[in-house]
Amino acid sequence: SQQGEEDPQALSIQEGENATMNCSYKTSINNLQWYRQNSGRGLVHLILIRSNEREKHSGRLRVTLDTSKKSSSLLITASRAADTASYFCATGMYSGGGADGLTFGKGTHLIIQP
Amino acid sequence: AAGVIQSPRHLIKEKRETATLKCYPIPRHDTVYWYQQGPGQDPQFLISFYEKMQSDKGSIPDRFSAQQFSDYHSELNMSSLELGDSALYFCASSYSGNSYEQYFGPGTRLTVT
Numbered sequence: 001s002q003q004g005e006e007d008p009q010a011l012s013i014q015e016g017e018n019a020t021m022n023c024s025y026k027t028s029i030n031n032l033q034w035y036r037q038n039s040g041r042g043l044v045h046l047i048l049i050r051s052n053e054r055e056k057h058s059g060r061l062r063v064t065l066d067t068s069k070k071s072s073s074l075l076i077t078a079s080r081a082a083d084t085a086s087y088f089c090a091t092g093m094y095s096g097g098g099a100d101g102l103t104f105g106k107g108t109h110l111i112i113q114p
Numbered sequence: 115a116a117g118v119i120q121s122p123r124h125l126i127k128e129k130r131e132t133a134t135l136k137c138y139p140i141p142r143h144d145t146v147y148w149y150q151q152g153p154g155q156d157p158q159f160l161i162s163f164y165e166k167m168q169s170d171k172g173s174i175p176d177r178f179s180a181q182q183f184s185d186y187h188s189e190l191n192m193s194s195l196e197l198g199d200s201a202l203y204f205c206a207s208s209y210s211g212n213s214y215e216q217y218f219g220p221g222t223r224l225t226v227t
Contacts, residue, residue, distance in 0.1 A: 033216070043218040101162050101170050104156040104158075
């Protein structure tokens with residue numbers, strides 16, 4: 001079953017505006033990661049937030065995590081045309097048994113209009 | 115910085131044929147993961163290896179098998195290919211000693227005709 005659901009599925013904004021994407025998940029997690037994917041290309045790791053963290057920043061990215069609501073948000077500030085891509089959240093639950101695979105959400109397709 | 119290398123980048127096979135995909139992790143990474151992404155879909159975890167042993171198993175069909183070798187590279191073997199196997203196959207690697215961030219390769223696009 002799908003762990004993460006992204007909201008919205010598609011988002012179109014003007015260059016310079018902020019973009020916010022949300023992700024919800026169902027089970028307990030150790031961490032949540034956000035990835036970017038340009039059309040048909042590889043997945044680029046953006047940021048990881050641990051379950052005991054509430055907020056994390058990296059450049060123009062701000063990620064929040066609310067474990068009580070099982071949700072996360074990714075904020076991209078001052079968007080640029082190059083930010084046009086699909087954004088996925090992915091959750092990991094490392095039970096100590098080894099390298100568990102990530103469970104990805106459906107993704108948000110972000111379009112930045114020049 | 116060195117990234118994950120996957121080969122081939124593109125592969126075209128016919129139904130019922132076999133295919134082998136290769137993955138070379140980032141140097142010093144000891145863990146490899148395989149994911150499948152169908153058209154317009156999110157990536158689905160298939161299988162992972164840590165120190166050459168199978169670590170976790172996802173939605174990998176019985177027709178597929180994988181292994182990790184002594185140099186940490188990994189191969190995904192796919193047999194009796196079906197049209198539905200057409201997808202992007204990603205390999206990712208990580209180092210178990212840190213935060214489990216997974217770094218993805220560029221993917222192999224498999225087309226089954």
